[in-house]
Amino acid sequence: MKRSAKILCLLGLSFLMISCNEQQNGTVNQEINKEQIVVDNLMTRRSIRAYEDEIVPRDIMNVILECGIYAPNGMNKQPWEIRVVDDQNYIKELTDLYLSDMDDDHPRNPKKDPNFRNMFRNAPTIVFIAMEPGFCSQVDCGLLAGNMVNAAWGYGIGSCILMAPIQFMKSEKAKPYLDKLSFSEGYELLMAIGFGYPDERPQAKPRIYEKIKFID
Numbered sequence: 579m580k581r582s583a584k585i586l587c588l589l590g591l592s593f594l595m596i597s598c599n600e601q602q603n604g605t606v607n608q609e610i611n612k613e614q615i616v617v618d619n620l621m622t623r624r625s626i627r628a629y630e631d632e633i634v635p636r637d638i639m640n641v642i643l644e645c646g647i648y649a650p651n652g653m654n655k656q657p658w659e660i661r662v663v664d665d666q667n668y669i670k671e672l673t674d675l676y677l678s679d680m681d682d683d684h685p686r687n688p689k690k691d692p693n694f695r696n697m698f699r700n701a702p703t704i705v706f707i708a709m710e711p712g713f714c715s716q717v718d719c720g721l722l723a724g725n726m727v728n729a730a731w732g733y734g735i736g737s738c739i740l741m742a743p744i745q746f747m748k749s750e751k752a753k754p755y756l757d758k759l760s761f762s763e764g765y766e767l768l769m770a771i772g773f774g775y776p777d778e779r780p781q782a783k784p785r786i787y788e789k790i791k792f793i794d
């Protein structure tokens with residue numbers, strides 16, 4: 579769904595929920611719907627791999643990043659560093675480099691995909707997360723990423739957490755691009771997250787409910 583249509587839907591939904599409350603209680607009670615809005619946001623988020631061209635405005639990215647760093651993290655060590663790249667030249671040059679070694683005939687060569695735009699699942703804004711290795715660091719960075727993708731979805735912004743490009747990002751070939759991210763000494767690139775306005779509306783991937791058990 580296009581961004582404008584999604585915003586209209588969200589506005590419509592909020593109006594409907596507030597109107598219902600007004601009718602039932604005679605007062606606006608948005609508090610009642612807070613949990614519904616949160617659950618709806620979590621349940622409707624999808625990983626997005628097709629985007630509109632527009633770069634996510636930096637003021638919105640700043641809110642998403644702030645939500646990220648407010649994630650719970652072991653002993654509040656915040657063992658992460660975050661870099662945001664919305665320079666399309668950086669993304670294009672890196673993608674060209676990534677593709678340059680690939681065999682054109684390989685069945686999984688992304689160049690065969692007519693919708694392929696870049697190696698970050700086509701997103702126009704990329705967040706790179708590096709971690710300071712430690713007992714809780716990977717978990718902490720995962721929670722940071724979780725907060726960010728869910729906060730983004732609340733703004734109608736799609737995202738996809740990406741581990742696949744990391745091996746290439748750490749290769750000798752990509753070193754100038756990793757260096758440009760200027761992570762501090764001792765920090766290791768862990769993941770990328772692509773962000774942008776969705777140009778697809780994927781179904782939810784099935785979840786395995788049997789993995790949940792209450793213990794009596």
Ligand SMILES: Cc1cc2nc3c(=O)[nH]c(=O)nc-3n(C[C@H](O)[C@H](O)[C@H](O)COP(=O)(O)O)c2cc1C
Pocket residue numbers: 623624625626627699738739740741742743782783
């Ligand atoms: C740690 C992690 C690594 C992931 N790496 C990739 C990736 O490299 N490429 C990709 O397309 N999706 C990647 N994903 C997205 C998952 O494929 C996606 O979250 C999963 O299929 C569930 O779909 P959903 O996010 O739409 O609910 C990754 C997700 C996580 C959490």
